[in-house]
Amino acid sequence: MSLRDNAIVAYAETKVMEKSDRNVWVLSGEILEELLDKTGIDKNEIDGLVMAGLTGTGAANPFWAQTTADVLGLEVGFCEQVHTGGCSAAGCVARAAAAIDYGMCEVAFLLFADTHVLEDRTDHSHSYRREWTDPYGLMGPPGAFGLLSRAYESKYGLDYRMLGKLAVTQRKHALLNENACEKLRVPITIDDYMKSRMIADPIRLLDCVMRADGAAGLLMMSRKRAKEKGLSKCIIPIGYAERTNFKGGENLVDVTKSGHEVCGKKALGAAGLGIKDIASFHPYDDFIIAIMLQFEAFGFCKPGEGVQFIRDHDFSHDGDLPLNTGGGQISAGQAACSSHNLVEAVRQLQGEAGKRQVKDTKNALVTGIGWINYGRNWGSSAALVLVPE
């Protein structure tokens, strides 16, 4: 058994909300119900619960996954919470597959539910922040990406209008996505991007992700079992890798380089694909520049050539490299434990993306970025290659 012997058989997703009007477990119940209805699986067949640990609502409860299993009436042989920040959603797919391979469960419910606007219990006090960045007013992720952007700019130069092009493309996709947060479903131009107010110069408002509430989920099982069940729209993970604390044993690092260099090679290698084979790209987007850095790290272009790569390509759903076709997190809202781009990739490969459906569904590359470390870029990187059965 290996990663590719497993299948994602269905996805479910709520609309992204500025602030949830329902409890996080009500949203979780909606996701469970939709997955059961879509697949005809009996609730008692679910014997694995894999939850993204990137939750504000559940952050203070050390028993979050167990409590959730109890609330939903699930008896499971594998109860897991994945703690790789914004890599958690993709990480859940890999861990569910591993657990199925190992025989710890047969049908895994992957749950990405969070209402961190309504109820945020996140606590960063036991981290470097309290001594080494809070005393200087470094404003969390925007501040860190401000430092990262300026370092990139001084090394290579940076045409911010090209970052604006990415923001505009993603926003157009959100306009085609009824599940995107309504507040963000307003067209923007590159000039709007350039004129949006500075948050942590050179990071502008329209560079930033907006926290929002919502839930999503996936159902996974072995390909064999999916076939037996007659589930036809299977999506297969054929390559996965993650890297936490890239170059963590070094004191001075080039912040324009990330763990994506390592996990991109490994995941694509396992998939037997080159980067030019990728049909649609669903990179983690907490800030627009993170997308450009990933173009470079995954080898779409060379280091320092990200701006030119953006200039040369059309990232629309009907362009030559479709990018975050649901709007990305930046234009759909940072909800559902940052699973948005993963769920969108599954939807695209199942051919269910409606007006924003990509033509080429032979594969999709999904990535993660998680946590902000001191003076670097980010703590975790992940890459997941998906193909339809």
Added chain:
Amino acid sequence: MANTSNNKPLNDTLGVKRTINHFDFSEPYWEGTRQKKLIIQYCKATKKFQHFPRPVSIFSGRRRDIEWREVSGKGVVHSYTITYRGTPAFRNAEPYAVVSVTLDVGVNFIANIINCTAEELKVGMKVKPYWHPLDDGTHLLMFQPDRNMA
């Protein structure tokens, strides 16, 4: 808007009230600041400095390889960001600069910069320490332009 090209000094953050909760393994650093000394961790096994303080050497993984050494605090600006929307304690101090400085011993240190205009602030600019007194007798390391370049 982003008014980063003028001759006025950037806002300093000296008026911000700070209470810093130390990790026990960082105490030698904070003790050093009482005498305005910058004392950071050095790994004897690999002959490299590290910052921020850790309970072990990030190079060798061992506690016993760590010693504390005084360094000059001089360095160059590696990067900077101008904060227009600060953390709650820093409201009304905006816009202020946060810099990442590469110290001459090869570690990056994130801090504020003072006595510096927006026009002056550039990647590669030479800086030296500025010690801001805190209520508990320790000092907070900030940086200022090092204009006495030989």
